[in-house]
Amino acid sequence: MSKTKLPAEMICIVCPRGCHLRVDENLNVTGNACSRGVVYAKTELTHPTRTITSTVRLTGSAVGRVPVKTSEPIPKERIFDVMAEIQRQKAAAPVDCGQVLIKNILGLGADLVATRTIRS
Amino acid sequence: MTDTIITERFDLVIIGAGSAGLAAAAAAAKAGVQKILVLEKEDHPGGILLQCVHNGFGLHRYKEELTGPEYAERVLAESCHHAIDLRCGAMVLSITPEKVIRYSGEKYGYRQACAKTIICATGADERTRGAVRIPGDRPTGVMTAGLAQHYMNLDGYMVGRRVFILGSGDIGLIMSRRVALEGGQVLGVAELMPYSNGLARNIAQCLNDFGIPLYLSHTVRIIRGKDRLEQIVLSQVDGNFDFIPGTDKTFDVDTLLLSVGLIPSNRLLTDLGVRLHPKTGGPVVDETLQTSVPGVFSCGNSLHVHDLADFVSIEGETAGLAAARYLAGETGRLSDSAPLIKTEPGEGISYLLPAKLHTENAGEFLLKFRVKKPYRNVALLLKENGRLIRKVKKPYLLPAEMENLRLKREELVEPAGTLTLEIADE
Numbered sequence: 316m317s318k319t320k321l322p323a324e325m326i327c328i329v330c331p332r333g334c335h336l337r338v339d340e341n342l343n344v345t346g347n348a349c350s351r352g353v354v355y356a357k358t359e360l361t362h363p364t365r366t367i368t369s370t371v372r373l374t375g376s377a378v379g380r381v382p383v384k385t386s387e388p389i390p391k392e393r394i395f396d397v398m399a400e401i402q403r404q405k406a407a408a409p410v411d412c413g414q415v416l417i418k419n420i421l422g423l424g425a426d427l428v429a430t431r432t433i434r435s
Numbered sequence: 436m437t438d439t440i441i442t443e444r445f446d447l448v449i450i451g452a453g454s455a456g457l458a459a460a461a462a463a464a465k466a467g468v469q470k471i472l473v474l475e476k477e478d479h480p481g482g483i484l485l486q487c488v489h490n491g492f493g494l495h496r497y498k499e500e501l502t503g504p505e506y507a508e509r510v511l512a513e514s515c516h517h518a519i520d521l522r523c524g525a526m527v528l529s530i531t532p533e534k535v536i537r538y539s540g541e542k543y544g545y546r547q548a549c550a551k552t553i554i555c556a557t558g559a560d561e562r563t564r565g566a567v568r569i570p571g572d573r574p575t576g577v578m579t580a581g582l583a584q585h586y587m588n589l590d591g592y593m594v595g596r597r598v599f600i601l602g603s604g605d606i607g608l609i610m611s612r613r614v615a616l617e618g619g620q621v622l623g624v625a626e627l628m629p630y631s632n633g634l635a636r637n638i639a640q641c642l643n644d645f646g647i648p649l650y651l652s653h654t655v656r657i658i659r660g661k662d663r664l665e666q667i668v669l670s671q672v673d674g675n676f677d678f679i680p681g682t683d684k685t686f687d688v689d690t691l692l693l694s695v696g697l698i699p700s701n702r703l704l705t706d707l708g709v710r711l712h713p714k715t716g717g718p719v720v721d722e723t724l725q726t727s728v729p730g731v732f733s734c735g736n737s738l739h740v741h742d743l744a745d746f747v748s749i750e751g752e753t754a755g756l757a758a759a760r761y762l763a764g765e766t767g768r769l770s771d772s773a774p775l776i777k778t779e780p781g782e783g784i785s786y787l788l789p790a791k792l793h794t795e796n797a798g799e800f801l802l803k804f805r806v807k808k809p810y811r812n813v814a815l816l817l818k819e820n821g822r823l824i825r826k827v828k829k830p831y832l833l834p835a836e837m838e839n840l841r842l843k844r845e846e847l848v849e850p851a852g853t854l855t856l857e858i859a860d861e
Contacts, residue, residue: 326639330494331743333635335831365640368489368502369616370588377478380591382488382504391644398616412508430488431504 325359327352364388368430369401371416376408378433383416387425396421409434441546445472445520447758448536448550450527450703453482454506454744455735456556457514458751459758463554464516466759471519472548474538476526481507482558483581484744486588489609491636495745506744530707534730552730552758555704555718556751559697559736564658567601567695574660580606580694584613593617595690599667600624601655603631603638604835605742607694612641614692621645622686625653625669627676630809632835634742655691656683664689697740707731714786715739721791722800723757724750732758739788739803742837753801774850781818781857783807785834794850802840804856806832812861817842820852828861 321342327334329351336346336356344356358364366388370380383404389397397420406416410429417427446468449456452475460473479485484492487503494500497509514521525540534553539545561579576595584606586592598614600607603626611621624642629652631638642649650669656678657668671682699717701709710719710727717738718726725732734754735747776792785805792800810832817825817840824846832838840856847854 326635328636328640330500331491331634331636333639335635365644366490366500367616370488370591372591378589380589382502382588384488384490384502394616398618402617412505430502431485432508 321360323360325356327355329355363391365391365394367394367397367401369398371401371404371406371427371429373410373433374405374407376433376435378408381406381408381410381433382430383427384430385420385423385425386415386428389420389423389425393421393423397423401427441544442535442549443472443546444549445470445551446762447471447552447554448534448548449473449554449556450536451475451482451556451558451735451737452477452480452521452523453556453558453735454484454510454747455558455737455751455754456482456554457510458748459554459556459732459734459755460519460521461510461514461516462752462755463759464514464518464755466756468755468759468762469518471516472550473514473519473521474525474527474536474548475521475523476540478524480511480521480523484510486581486584487609487744488588489613492744495743496748503744510748527703530703530731532707532728552732552761554732554734554751554754554758555701555726555737556733556735556754557700557703557737559740560700561606562693562696562698564693566698567693569601569655569658571658572660574658574662574664576660576664576689577658577691578693580604580610580692583610583690583692587613587617593619594692595619595688597622597686597688598690598692599655599669599686599688600692600694602626602694602696603633603649603651604694604696605633605637607692608633608637608641610692610694611647612645615645615647619690621647622688623648623650623669625650625655627652627654627672630833634835635833658691664691667691697736699737699739701733701737704728704731704733709733712739712786712788712790714780715788719790720788721793722789722797723760723793724754724789725757725761730758730761732761739786739837742835746837746839776819776847776849776851777853778802779853779855780804781816781855783810783813783858784856787856792854794844794847798844800842800844802842802856804838804840805836806834806838806858809833810858813858814861815840816857816859818855818857819847820849821855822848824848832858 484503484507492506656670659666670678780787815827
């Protein structure tokens with residue numbers, strides 16, 4: 316992906332609108348409906364990142380899994396390393412939405428946080 | 436056991452505590468409705484949002500990107516109000532013409548609630564293998580994508596190791612990525628239509644990111660397997676959806692996920708005699724989202740299938756507010772002779788909601804519609820009794836994306852007649 320030839324076309328994944336972006340040789344972005352599209356296109360062409368969402372095993376509750384996400388996007392090529400960490404992780408109820416389950420996951424500068432409050 | 440059933444009285448009973456039902460409850464409470472009961476069949480409020488652990492929710496409503504459970508948490512916090520009595524684990528069994536709602540659950544036994552108004556926010560059901568009639572054996576391992584999502588995200592079971600997905604709707608695309616992330620091999624996604632039915636961003640981030648091929652104009656022709664699914668045969672289809680001979684491809688898979696559409700769930704309302712829309716599968720409603728039975732409203736995926744939870748919430752609020760106004764005697768009790776504008780989908784439009792507009796009721800109408808096929812650089816023409824009243828240019832129109840159009844009362848000349856929406860070349 317990072318070796319994409321310019322000009323390039325891509326679908327912006329920042330929001331459900333899915334703008335059709337075009338990036339010319341000088342990294343000028345067109346087709347974007349908002350400024351986030353420009354940031355996305357440039358990041359995608361230089362060092363693509365993704366926010367990872369998954370679930371973690373939960374004990375002490377009738378609910379067996381707590382949903383989680385990375386607090387920041389992580390490098391795309393590290394997706395499966397991060398998933399392996401998430402699969403090893405366990406949490407115990409109660410859990411609060413936003414609670415950090417893994418601080419600075421794999422030193423990537425993002426935390427793994429719970430995305431649901433589960434009391435019991 | 437006592438002989439009498441516990442009976443309680445409410446101004447408004449809402450069936451379903453998902454994004455539509457909770458938003459309806461919050462809006463009705465805010466508008467001053469005193470006694471609101473929300474009945475939810477699951478043990479936790481939030482509806483389908485709880486199993487949608489991916490992000491992309493709330494960009495319209497909260498201006499930030501949330502996961503499904505986070506969105507549910509926000510909506511739930513907004514519906515925390517002394518007027519709202521939320522009961523989970525309560526399954527509604529029937530609604531009588533007198534608006535008596537009978538429900539049961541472990542915590543409540545068998546009870547009934549007498550309502551002055553009802554909002555039905557019961558969501559949608561997934562179409563199954565039977566609905567798309569895939570021939571072959573009947574092994575285990577063939578399931579709907581939403582069910583697989585429940586297994587994986589709420590119960591913590593992996594659904595399979597070698598997975599194929601039929602249907603490129605958003606649920607199918609999201610589940611492709613989910614299976615891939617958890618270490619399953621997704622061999623492909625097949626789509627009967629020559630275009631995807633999912634959001635473009637989901638093609639990019641769920642398929643392209645993981646190198647999952649998308650087979651357009653393809654469908655599953657045969658399912659093979661003794662106990663567990665062993666193999667599927669995929670074939671290309673022509674413009675009439677007939678199989679093209681010689682295009683068979685076999686895939687050795689243990690799991691086939693079906694993402695082949697949703698059907699609004701309205702059994703409670705059809706039993707009540709509510710008229711359904713032939714195209715959407717939801718009730719025929721007016722601008723207040725009132726059904727053909729006075730005082731009964733519908734919103735969310737049980738009215739018509741949405742792509743975004745944000746729009747479901749807005750629709751829930753509309754229904755909640757309409758129920759409040761109905762209770763206050765302001766609207767919704769119009770006689771059959773009240774001036775009425777009927778809406779009709781024209782060229783290229785699959786459906787147009789609401790089906791009827793009472794011109795004396797509101798200052799603004801929100802029209803919702805879908806197109807029949809993808810369009811580029813076209814114009815939407817809104818016509819009142821054949822006269823053009825609005826032209827909107829559109830660079831893209833996709834069947835997968837529900838469109839909105841706001842119409843001001845002043846734009847309409849006549850109090851009654853027919854409003855049509857059609858697509859024309861730009």
